[in-house]
Amino acid sequence: MNTAAAPAARRRMNVSEASVPTLARGAKLRFDESRQRWVLLVPERVMAPDDIAVEILQMCDGARAVAVIIDLLVEKYAAPREEIAADVIAMLQDLAESGFLVEAKS
Amino acid sequence: MSPSITHSSPVLADPRDGVAILEGNRTVAEQYGIPLAVLLEMTHRCPLQCGYCSNPVEMERASNELTTDEWKKVLTELAEIGVLQVHFSGGEPTVRKDLVELVQHASDVGLYSNLITSAVLLSKEKLEALADAGLSHIQISFQASDPVLANRIGGFRNGHARKLEAAGWAREVGLPLTVNAVMHRQNMHQLPEIIDMAVAMDADRIEVANVQYYGWALKNRASLMPSIEQIDEMTKVVEEAEARLKGILAIDFVIPDYYATRPKKCMGGWGRQFFNITPAGKILPCHAAETITDLNFESVRSNHSIAWIWQNSDAFNKYRGTGWMPEPCRSCAFKEQDYGGCRCQAFALTGSAGNTDPACSFSPLHDKIFKIAETEAAEGTNRYIYRNFAGGTLEPEENAHDA
Numbered sequence A: 001m002n003t004a005a006a007p008a009a010r011r012r013m014n015v016s017e018a019s020v021p022t023l024a025r026g027a028k029l030r031f032d033e034s035r036q037r038w039v040l041l042v043p044e045r046v047m048a049p050d051d052i053a054v055e056i057l058q059m060c061d062g063a064r065a066v067a068v069i070i071d072l073l074v075e076k077y078a079a080p081r082e083e084i085a086a087d088v089i090a091m092l093q094d095l096a097e098s099g100f101l102v103e104a105k106s
Numbered sequence B: 001m002s003p004s005i006t007h008s009s010p011v012l013a014d015p016r017d018g019v020a021i022l023e024g025n026r027t028v029a030e031q032y033g034i035p036l037a038v039l040l041e042m043t044h045r046c047p048l049q050c051g052y053c054s055n056p057v058e059m060e061r062a063s064n065e066l067t068t069d070e071w072k073k074v075l076t077e078l079a080e081i082g083v084l085q086v087h088f089s090g091g092e093p094t095v096r097k098d099l100v101e102l103v104q105h106a107s108d109v110g111l112y113s114n115l116i117t118s119a120v121l122l123s124k125e126k127l128e129a130l131a132d133a134g135l136s137h138i139q140i141s142f143q144a145s146d147p148v149l150a151n152r153i154g155g156f157r158n159g160h161a162r163k164l165e166a167a168g169w170a171r172e173v174g175l176p177l178t179v180n181a182v183m184h185r186q187n188m189h190q191l192p193e194i195i196d197m198a199v200a201m202d203a204d205r206i207e208v209a210n211v212q213y214y215g216w217a218l219k220n221r222a223s224l225m226p227s228i229e230q231i232d233e234m235t236k237v238v239e240e241a242e243a244r245l246k247g248i249l250a251i252d253f254v255i256p257d258y259y260a261t262r263p264k265k266c267m268g269g270w271g272r273q274f275f276n277i278t279p280a281g282k283i284l285p286c287h288a289a290e291t292i293t294d295l296n297f298e299s300v301r302s303n304h305s306i307a308w309i310w311q312n313s314d315a316f317n318k319y320r321g322t323g324w325m326p327e328p329c330r331s332c333a334f335k336e337q338d339y340g341g342c343r344c345q346a347f348a349l350t351g352s353a354g355n356t357d358p359a360c361s362f363s364p365l366h367d368k369i370f371k372i373a374e375t376e377a378a379e380g381t382n383r384y385i386y387r388n389f390a391g392g393t394l395e396p397e398e399n400a401h402d403a
Helices: A007-011 A051-059 A066-076 A081-095 B068-081 B098-107 B124-132 B147-153 B159-172 B188-200 B215-221 B228-244 B306-312 B314-318 B342-348 B366-379
Strands: A020-025 A029-031 A037-042 A044-047 A102-103 B037-041 B085-089 B112-117 B137-142 B177-181 B205-210 B250-254 B275-277
Touching: A007 B314, A029 A051, A029 B215, A051 A066, A051 A081, A066 A081, A081 A102, A102 B037, B037 B068, B068 B098, B068 B306, B085 B098, B098 B112, B098 B124, B124 B159, B147 B159, B159 B177, B177 B188, B177 B342, B188 B205, B188 B228, B228 B250, B306 B314
Parallel strands: B037 B085, B037 B275, B085 B112, B112 B137, B137 B177, B177 B205, B205 B250
Antiparallel strands: A020 A102, A029 A037, A037 A044
């Protein structure tokens, strides 16, 4: 059957430096007071992003482009831009494929 | 940047996470962290009559259900003690007239909420109200892809069409959607179409869950048990779909354990990372735990707090950790991996919840269970015993031939 392709195209977000990502409706980044750490709440699951993942997710505010996020991280962490860019894009692509990250509507 | 920072790992599966274990030498002096998520069974009432339901055969009457204020108090308390997510479930949670109010209350106290529903009672207005109240996700059950079979399994006329309609509305109002497909002998052949259906309705996720045999499902085991060949075929279908639909539809697969050699790590281990609250307010280590008739479960209506009951009640401590285990579990290398399997299944099949789960090949009863499964798969009746408050109704013989 080939009913498959059409509707789910929304989740085929291809993360690039030009993307402007934001958390999807079902994904909520929240500080968990009782465990003293950040969590990403998603349908029927709780994810534990580490510190840098949290920093990146906080910058996915629907206004900043991925390129801007990368530039900010390059300023802060002494690592080559290509390396940081590859890591950030891979992480965001992963989240997009899980349906937790979407392209902000312009 | 190390590769590890680029991944968010699920913590739900890690029992050590946020958990301080003070395990004594074969004692139950253990302290467990509050679970991240809690299942709320709002009611046992349900318009559907699926024979695979894991609710207890003795169902709670509406008059005994927690009131709106009692549920609100529960939600507030859960948020205060560190629970992050709640699943509004049942029975059918939408039969409760106060559902929107309770979802709103969950949002107000900071809980992430999931709705686990048959969807046959939902209107677009109701879904909009739920979304406005802060509902974060909806899970809709489907019984098959073909409406005739689906409606026969659910024992509800035109249910399938209503579900499809409700799924469309859920997506229109922007709710993330999970399709829940409980699989058994009489619908497994439709799995490829069920997966296609989930993609076509723009679901984010599908749970392909084999029946777990407790409560009503145990009563209906002969009409549900698949053959080993069906299980193999099903696994192939799932694996193929996972590869093809990566990034489109996430697939969670719950395997059946009657044909397994290692038992499932049920609930992540008894009292380790999960509890649920029944319609009347009892706090259970597993939604099927009331099938274990010799345990007493404390209620939110008692004088104890939820946290106290989780930490200290006898029912939770009885099978926590490994100190309670008999042989062959006690000396088993896998005892901290599966915690002896499922207590409810041990009770149902051996008469004692303290025995090794017979799904385990080390159980003396394993071969017998395997044979029962094979025999029922080959010779069992197709007639369902429909779930209802009357104690069950046997399906008319002429209908059961539709499979």
